[in-house]
Amino acid sequence: MTMRSARRHALSGATAIALVPIAAFAQAGSSQDQQPQLSDKQIEEIIVTGTLLRGVAPAGSETVSISSENITAVGANSTAQLLASVPQTASFNAAPIVSAISSSQITINRPNLRNLPGASGGGSSTLVLVDGHRLPGMGVRQTVPDPDAIAPGAIERVEIVLDGGSSIYGADAVGGVINFITRKRFDGIEAKGRYGFGDDYQSANAGVTVGKAWDSVSVYASYDYSWHDSLYGRDRDYVRRLDYTTGLPFDLTCGAGNVSIGSSIYALPDLTLGNGNRCDLSDNRTFYPSERRHSVFAGLSVDTGGPVTFDMRAFYMNRVNKGDGGPLTATATIAPVNPYAPTLVPNPFYRNTGDANSFQPQSVSMDFSSILGTHSSQSTRLETWGFTPSFTADLGGGWQVRWLGNYGRGISKVENDKIDDGTLSTLVLTGNFNPYNLSDPANAATIPLISNFLDYGLGKNELINTRVVADGTLFALPGGPVRIAVGGEYSHENYKSQISGTVAASAAADLPINSASREIAAVFGEVQVPIFGEGNRTGGLYALNLSASGRYDHYSDFGGTFNPKFGLTYEPFDGLKIRGTWGKSFQAPSLADGAEAAPPTIFAFPFVLFANPAVAPIPGQAQIFLGGGGVDLKPQKAKTWSAGFDLTPPSLPGFALTVNYYNIRFKDLIDIPPVFNPATYYALFTGSYTMNPTAAQVNALAAQVPGGLAQVSPYTVTDGQVYSIADGRRTNLAAVNTDGIDFSLNYDHATGFGSVYTQISGNYVLNRKEQSVAGADFVNTVKAQTRFVISGTLGAVVGNLRAQATLRHLGGWEVAPLATNLNQSKIKSFNVINLFAQYDFKGSGVMQDLSLTFNVDNLFDKDPPPYNGTLNSLDGYAVTSIGRVFQFGIAKKF
Numbered sequence: 001m002t003m004r005s006a007r008r009h010a011l012s013g014a015t016a017i018a019l020v021p022i023a024a025f026a027q028a029g030s031s032q033d034q035q036p037q038l039s040d041k042q043i044e045e046i047i048v049t050g051t052l053l054r055g056v057a058p059a060g061s062e063t064v065s066i067s068s069e070n071i072t073a074v075g076a077n078s079t080a081q082l083l084a085s086v087p088q089t090a091s092f093n094a095a096p097i098v099s100a101i102s103s104s105q106i107t108i109n110r111p112n113l114r115n116l117p118g119a120s121g122g123g124s125s126t127l128v129l130v131d132g133h134r135l136p137g138m139g140v141r142q143t144v145p146d147p148d149a150i151a152p153g154a155i156e157r158v159e160i161v162l163d164g165g166s167s168i169y170g171a172d173a174v175g176g177v178i179n180f181i182t183r184k185r186f187d188g189i190e191a192k193g194r195y196g197f198g199d200d201y202q203s204a205n206a207g208v209t210v211g212k213a214w215d216s217v218s219v220y221a222s223y224d225y226s227w228h229d230s231l232y233g234r235d236r237d238y239v240r241r242l243d244y245t246t247g248l249p250f251d252l253t254c255g256a257g258n259v260s261i262g263s264s265i266y267a268l269p270d271l272t273l274g275n276g277n278r279c280d281l282s283d284n285r286t287f288y289p290s291e292r293r294h295s296v297f298a299g300l301s302v303d304t305g306g307p308v309t310f311d312m313r314a315f316y317m318n319r320v321n322k323g324d325g326g327p328l329t330a331t332a333t334i335a336p337v338n339p340y341a342p343t344l345v346p347n348p349f350y351r352n353t354g355d356a357n358s359f360q361p362q363s364v365s366m367d368f369s370s371i372l373g374t375h376s377s378q379s380t381r382l383e384t385w386g387f388t389p390s391f392t393a394d395l396g397g398g399w400q401v402r403w404l405g406n407y408g409r410g411i412s413k414v415e416n417d418k419i420d421d422g423t424l425s426t427l428v429l430t431g432n433f434n435p436y437n438l439s440d441p442a443n444a445a446t447i448p449l450i451s452n453f454l455d456y457g458l459g460k461n462e463l464i465n466t467r468v469v470a471d472g473t474l475f476a477l478p479g480g481p482v483r484i485a486v487g488g489e490y491s492h493e494n495y496k497s498q499i500s501g502t503v504a505a506s507a508a509a510d511l512p513i514n515s516a517s518r519e520i521a522a523v524f525g526e527v528q529v530p531i532f533g534e535g536n537r538t539g540g541l542y543a544l545n546l547s548a549s550g551r552y553d554h555y556s557d558f559g560g561t562f563n564p565k566f567g568l569t570y571e572p573f574d575g576l577k578i579r580g581t582w583g584k585s586f587q588a589p590s591l592a593d594g595a596e597a598a599p600p601t602i603f604a605f606p607f608v609l610f611a612n613p614a615v616a617p618i619p620g621q622a623q624i625f626l627g628g629g630g631v632d633l634k635p636q637k638a639k640t641w642s643a644g645f646d647l648t649p650p651s652l653p654g655f656a657l658t659v660n661y662y663n664i665r666f667k668d669l670i671d672i673p674p675v676f677n678p679a680t681y682y683a684l685f686t687g688s689y690t691m692n693p694t695a696a697q698v699n700a701l702a703a704q705v706p707g708g709l710a711q712v713s714p715y716t717v718t719d720g721q722v723y724s725i726a727d728g729r730r731t732n733l734a735a736v737n738t739d740g741i742d743f744s745l746n747y748d749h750a751t752g753f754g755s756v757y758t759q760i761s762g763n764y765v766l767n768r769k770e771q772s773v774a775g776a777d778f779v780n781t782v783k784a785q786t787r788f789v790i791s792g793t794l795g796a797v798v799g800n801l802r803a804q805a806t807l808r809h810l811g812g813w814e815v816a817p818l819a820t821n822l823n824q825s826k827i828k829s830f831n832v833i834n835l836f837a838q839y840d841f842k843g844s845g846v847m848q849d850l851s852l853t854f855n856v857d858n859l860f861d862k863d864p865p866p867y868n869g870t871l872n873s874l875d876g877y878a879v880t881s882i883g884r885v886f887q888f889g890i891a892k893k894f
Contacts, residue, residue, distance in 0.1 A: 049132070049179040050161035052168060052485035052526045052549070053471055054400065058161065059528060059547035060567030060581035062644060062660045062742065064088070066158040073804075073836050075855035075887045077194065077205040077226045078293065079147040079155070080109035083178065087763065087789065088162055088742075090115040093808050093832070095882045098321045099289050100140070100380045103414040103457025103499055107380050108139040108146040113162065113175035114664060115785075117736050117770070118636070121670050122590030125636070127165060127173040130180045131313060131388070134491075136408030137461030138384050141598070143495055143590045144172075145410075147180070149317045149384050153190065153209040153222035154182045154297035162742075163662065164585030164640040167549040167565035170489070170522055171588040174638045174666060182313060184301055186211030186220035189894040194853070196228075196887035199861075200235040203228035203885070216305065221298040230290040230323060231882060233282030237863070241280050244822050244868040252365040253329035254279030257436065259364050261357040268436055271353055279367075281326055284374065288882055289323030307394045314387040323378035327369035328451075330419040332428040332435055333607055335361045339620075340430055340714070347431040349442075361607070361619075364428070364435040368419065371438055372451055376417035384410040386463070398481075399472030406465035416455040420502050424450045429606070456508045458498040459592065465491045479533035479544070484526065491520040495591035497598070516596035524551035543571035557594075561586050561635055575650050580643040589633035593670055593730045598629030600729065602705045604712050608723045610675065612682040615691055621723040622715040624698065625675060626705070630730035638666040644742075654748035654757075659741065667735040668774075675728040684772040685733075690725045698722050733773050740765040754797035757804075762790035783814045786829075803837040812865065821868040828865040832858045832881065849893035857885045 050058035057063065064086070076082040080096040083089050090112040100107045106120075116125040124144040128135060137143030158180055165173030189210050196203040204227050211220025233239040241250040252258040252265065255277035259266040265276035295317040302310040336352075336359050338345045352358050386408025393401045427433035427446050434440040471485035498511040526549035532541045550564040565583030572578070591597055603625045608617040617623075644660030673688040674681045682689065690697060695716040702708030715721040744761030765787045769778040788811040795804030810830045817823040835856040841847040861884035 049129070049159035049177055050165055050168060051528075051547075052469055052487065052524070053483045053528055056483060056528060058567060059545045059569045060579040060642070062162045062579075062642060062658075062662075064160045064162065066160075068152075068155050068157065070158075071152050071155070072838065072853055072889065072891075074834075075194075075196070075836070075857060075885075076152070077196075077203060077228070078109075079150050079152055079180070080111075082152070082158070083111050083147055086160065087761070087791065088113050088160070088176070093810065093881075095288070097288055097291065098319075098380050098382075099287070099323060099378075100321075100414050100416075101323070101325065101378060102416065102455050103140055103501070106139070106142065107412050107414055107457070107459070108142055108144060108382065109148055110139075110142065110144050111147060111178055113160070113178070114662075114738070116175050116664070116666060116738075117734065118587075118669055118671060120672060121730070122592030123587055123636075123670070124172055125174040125587050125638075125666070127169055127171075127177045128180075129169070129177060130315075131182055132179060133388055133404055133406050133467070134463065134465060136384060136386055136410045136463040137493070137495065137591075138382055138410035138412055138459075139461070139592070140412045140414050140457035140459035140497065140499065141592050142412075142459070143461055143493070143592050146317075146382060146384070147178070148293060148295065148319060148382075149315055149410075150180050150182070151207065151222045151224040151295040151297040151315070151317075153192070153207045153224055154220075154299070154315075155180055156183045157181045162660075163581050163642050164563075164565065164583045164638060166563040166585035167551050167583055168524065168526065170520070170551060170553050170563075171586060171635070174585045174587055174636070174640070174664070182297065182299060183209075183211075183220065183222075184299070184311075185213045185218040186299075187213035187218070190891070191894075192889065192891040194887055194889035196855075196885050198883050198885040201229060201231055201882065201885065203887070216303055218301045219299070221296065224293075224295045226291070226293045226295075228291055230286040231288035232324070233280070233285055233287055236287070236883060238866070239282050239287050241282050243820075245820060246275065248275055249278040249280040251279050251281045252276055253331060254281065254327075254365075254367045257364060257366050257438075259351075259353070259362045259436075261353070261360050261362055264353075264357055266353060271351060273353075273355070281329070284324070284326035286323040286325075286378070289321045289378065289380075291319065291321050293317065293319040295319075307396075309392045311390045311392075312387065314385075316385040317382070319382045321380040325376040325378045325417060327367050327374050328372050328376050328417060328419050329365070329367050330421055330424055331363055331365050332421070332425045332433075333361055333363050334428050334435055338430050339606060340426075345431070347429075349428075349431060349434040349436065351436060366435055366438060368438060368451075371443075371447060378416040379414070381413045381415075382410070383412075384408065395470075395472070397472065399470065401468065401470045404465075404467045406463065406467075408463045410459075410461040412457075412459045414455065414457040415505075415508070418453055418455045418502060420450045420453045420504075422502065425606075452505050453502050454505050454508055456498070456500050456503045456511070458508075458511075460494075460496040462494040463491065465489070474527075477530060477533075478536035480530035480535065482530070483528045486525040487523070489520075489522045489524070491522075493518050493520070493591060495597050497592065499598070514597050514599055516591040516594055518591065519556040520553055522551055522553040525549065540572050542573050543569070545569045555588060555635075558589065558633070558635065561637075575648050577646040578643075579645065580641070582641040583639075585638045585640060587636040587638075589630070589635060589670055593629055594633060595629040595631050595729075598730075600626060600628035600705045602626055602702055602708045602711050604715055606714075610678040610681070610726070612689075612691060612724065613679055614682065615723075617723045618720075620721075622721055623723050624701075624712060624715070624725045626701065626725065626727045626729060628729050630670065630732075633670060633730070634668050634732050636666065636668045636670060636732070638664060640664050654746075654750070656744070656746045658744045660743070661739070661741050663739040665735075665737050668732040669734045669736070670730055671733050672728055672730055673726075673733065675726045680772070681726070684776060687773070688727045688731075691723075692720065693722055693725050694719045695721070698725065701725060735771040735774070735778075736768065737778065738765065738768040740767075754799060756796045757793075758795075759793045760790065762788065764788050785813050786810045787813065800840045800842060801837065802839075804835070806834045806836075808832050808834070815867065815869070818869075824868045827867050830862070830865050830881075832862050833860060835859055851889075851891045853887075853889035853891070855885075855887040855889070857887075858883060860884070 074085040135145035207224040209222040258276040300312040467489040469487035473481040532544040547567040554560040647657040748757040
């Protein structure tokens with residue numbers, strides 16, 4: 001199991017725990033005079049996530065709402081960190097960070113509700129909105145928004161609908177919808193600051209929101225700055241790379257270097273047979289890179305009292321993540337003779353081992369720190385901006401028309417120092433580079449040919465979008481008005497990329513530009529029917545609401561798809577709601593996943609990297625890998641349904657019990673066949689490779705790739721030179737079926753000194769069955785992830801002081817017992833306690849509207865549970881814990 005998949009497994013158990021403690025905190029800590037009083041008109045105009053109808057909650061759906069105060073309560077310095085407090089996200093209880101150690105990795109903070117698969121793809125099964133509209137795509141090989149684009153100071157609340165939303169919003173709403181609702185009006189100045197520190201770690205955050213509201217016009221701008229430094233592997237003892245069978249460090253590309261021939265290891269410089277020169281490369285590499293982020297959000301609202309109102313929103317964000325890759329390393333193969341020479345020409349640098357491995361090809365592991373230094377730069381940059389004008393017209397009779405325009409761009413770049421492995425491999429094989437002694441004067445002329453290279457990637461996303469929606473009342477029933485909404489939408493998406501696994505730093509900007517675009521036209525509608533309600537409720541039928549919605553999307557590149565959804569909310573009596581939904585959703589193929597933006601590539605290696613366990617390679621055989629985007633990709637489709645209840649008895653104020661069952665069937669998932677996991681790849685993905693291809697088969701494949709014939713020409717002289725062709729292009733592969741139960745119990749009790757509140761919530765994953773390719777058997781992987789998660793919060797409000805403690809528990813999960821992990825079969829559970837306190841000064845003068853906050857994350861400095869394998873070699877996708885962190889904050893309103 002890889003670190004990335006294991007970390008996803010660790011976090012997936014957080015599918016539904018305590019949002020309510022946050023909501024409970026906000027409720028318990030707010031007195032009546034602090035609650036905004038909304039007029040009937042304001043309530044009528046509220047747009048609720050998951051529905052096209054104003055001021056009406058979506059029937060049947062499980063919905064979670066988070067207020068802006070939650071950012072303070074959880075100590076979040078970014079929007080992505082705020083979402084990490086949401087238990088239904090895969091990043092729950094993590095410290096989200098962008099750490100693309102190669103341009104092929106995820107270069108954004110991408111939310112993932114319900115921990116659905118597809119983390120390596122360019123799209124997302126979770127839809128991110130701002131005020132109900134889409135953001136432009138972001139990322140190098142992704143076309144998904146990053147929630148950090150929104151300045152935290154502009155957020156009024158976050159609404160999350162935890163079931164499919166394609167019938168309303170179209171693509172990407174399989175796992176759910178996250179909608180950031182921003183402030184509509186603001187008057188005054190609000191300034192905030194926070195400083196945090198832990199072992200070898202510091203962070204700082206500052207923000208200011210300035211606005212002015214007149215009778216008919218309101219304008220504001222919110223700016224946020226955030227920074228934290230980096231953490232190296234040596235800073236946390238749980239970050240390590242060990243061979244647990246020997247207790248020795250795992251890595252060989254270190255120190256003087258090593259030579260490997262099969263399982264035999266020879267330490268340089270003397271070719272001493274044994275354990276080799278060992279080191280832990282993670283010590284000198286950052287697993288948590290530094291981050292610097294600037295974000296701005298601005299809003300303008302014009303309401304002169306007439307039938308037409310105008311709103312404009314605009315945002316800008318610039319974020320830079322910098323890491324240290326440590327010393328540059330590489331591995332190359334040297335043979336006794338030059339394999340490229342027409343005759344047998346001895347390699348002048350080849351050194352014989354003088355034993356049974358004499359005159360065998362050798363794999364030489366190299367550490368270039370002696371000539372290139374002990375540090376290497378890893379940089380991931382994101383710049384994004386957009387604006388959304390909108391008009392709202394009241395037509396009378398409760399009808400309203402809303403028009404939205406939306407334009408945005410996202411530019412992402414990855415620049416990581418690296419060695420040109422291909423050139424190095426050729427120089428070593430041809431006898432033009434001495435891999436045993438990097439400081440050899442003979443290498444002086446060739447070092448510039450392999451250094452000053454980058455793993456480089458550039459992605460540019462553009463979105464043009466417009467939408468019109470009309471909604472109002474059709475007619476009235478005894479149970480209430482029948483509401484309907486209809487609309488249409490048009491979008492144009494464009495994606496451009498410059499991607500090269502290795503390129504000279506000076507030539508990066510001149511890489512060819514690959515691009516893809518699409519147009520999307522959609523029509524949609526929704527109706528909500530109150531069968532029983534205030535006008536006709538009776539015993540056992542306090543309220544009954546039915547809803548139906550549907551949307552047809554037509555894509556210029558793959559055709560059309562229709563997705564309906566039905567919902568029901570039934571109240572047998574006041575205080576009990578029984579609800580359910582059924583619907584279809586889809587995720588469109590990302591433009592970054594297709595062959596237009598990611599043309600096919602071919603790599604020919606003069607040796608076998610990943611062998612089929614059932615077929616032994618012949619010495620001297622080559623292996624060919626095909627990569628790039630997919631052809632004729634289909635949308636990923638899902639059927640989702642849910643059922644649950646909410647109990648809030650009027651006789652027990654402050655009490656709330658919620659139970660929800662969810663079921664997701666997700667198929668045609670787009671992913672890359674696991675070519676680097678030979679046991680799985682050759683056993684299950686039989687249609688993605690060809691064993692012992694003929695020269696004609698190799699040439700026919702290579703002819704489809706620009707420059708491909710030249711790549712394979714050394715290996716098509718005769719049949720039998722190529723061991724296998726492995727096709728690693730993106731394609732529609734797998735499926736996953738998952739279901740589970742969310743639950744929460746909340747009680748907020750008023751006291752003579754203020755209030756106390758407690759909350760227990762959690763999730764139990766019933767099943768998670770995964771299929772590798774269509775037609776294969778489903779395998780239940782539920783025990784390979786955290787299955788049971790629970791969170792408990794206890795807090796109190798005493799006068800002006802609020803304080804709470806939260807326990808977060810991630811249950812353990814099973815792993816395959818292997819000799820390499822000392823037959824460990826389970827990873828233990830992980831428990832952390834977080835503290836929060838806030839004191840609000842009252843009165844007048846300089847102390848008025850002044851607040852001080854204090855946070856402690858991971859109070860007892862708990863390390864993630866140990867595993868005798870590679871799980872603790874953190875790869876940066878999701879870090880469970882960076883240790884104990886203290887934060888002090890101050891906020892002032894003027």
